[in-house]
Amino acid sequence: MSRLLHQPTHSLTQQTSPVMGRPRQFVPAEALRDALAVFWDKGYQATSLDDLTAAMHLSRSSFYACFGSKHAVMMAAVELYADELFARLETVASSMPAVEAVHAVLAAIAEVDAGRRGCFFVNSVTELAPHDEALAAFAQRHVARTGALVVGLLERAGFTPALAQSRAAALLALTIGTITLRKAGLPVPELLTILSQAQLLLADTTPST
Structure with missing residues (x-):
């Protein structure tokens, strides 16, 4: 869970005066989810501070006091999204046989029936990572832990460690490409056809010579 959800100077049930409407109980985790939804809809650059404070029901002073900056909120939102996705992937990976679990993990990442909104993590990395060192570093850590999860499943399925590494990288590239498309x-039928090519990478556990 994001470090920004645990600010020591703010109670999780602090009263605040929203920008619009009547006061409500202020829960930083809920406000962060509100911000995530705005970033996901508009992207980082197109999201204004007014957009965020309105969605989060915060005055500007409360926003800065609790979260610090627009960039800090974005980082926290990306981390929250990625952490929750990874927790779901771990649950999937532990609940079925190895090869079946790989397919299920890829399907959970690709979400082919989720529409054109895209994946919030992939959207954010595409927009910001080339010029945002903090986001790029987190993205690399998230991709690495996801890759390690897939590698572990492939090794359970009988792949050698070296082959599991290369196949996992190819499988994740295929999945991210599916998200982009x-x-x-x-x-959806075309996306499913593309994603089904994963079967070719899972069919042979023998390294090529």
């Missing part, structure tokens, strides 16, 4: 508007 989903955002571009490809129909």
Whole structure:
């Protein structure tokens, strides 16, 4: 869970005066989810501070006091999204046989029927990582832990460690490509056909010579 959800100077049930409407109980975790939704809809650059404070029901002073900056909120939102996704992937990975689990993990990442909104993590990395060192570093850690999860499943399925590494990288590249094509508007049947190519990478546990 993001470090920004545990600010020591703010109670999780602190009263605040929202920008619009009547006061409500202020829960930083809920406010962060509100911010995540705005970033996901508009992207980081197109999201204004007014957009965030309105969605989070915060005055500007309360926003800065609790979260510090727009960038800090973005980082916290990306971390929250990625951490929750990874927790779901771990649950999937532990609940079925190895090869079946790989397919299920890839399907959970790709979400081919989720529409053109895209994946919040992939959207954020595409927009910001080339010029945002903090986000790029977190993205690399998240991709590495996801890759390690897939590698572990492949090794359980009988792949050698070296082959498991290369196949896991290819499988994740295929999945991220599927996400990109989903955002571009490809129909679900075509996305499923693309993602089904993972079967070719899972069919042979013997290294090529």
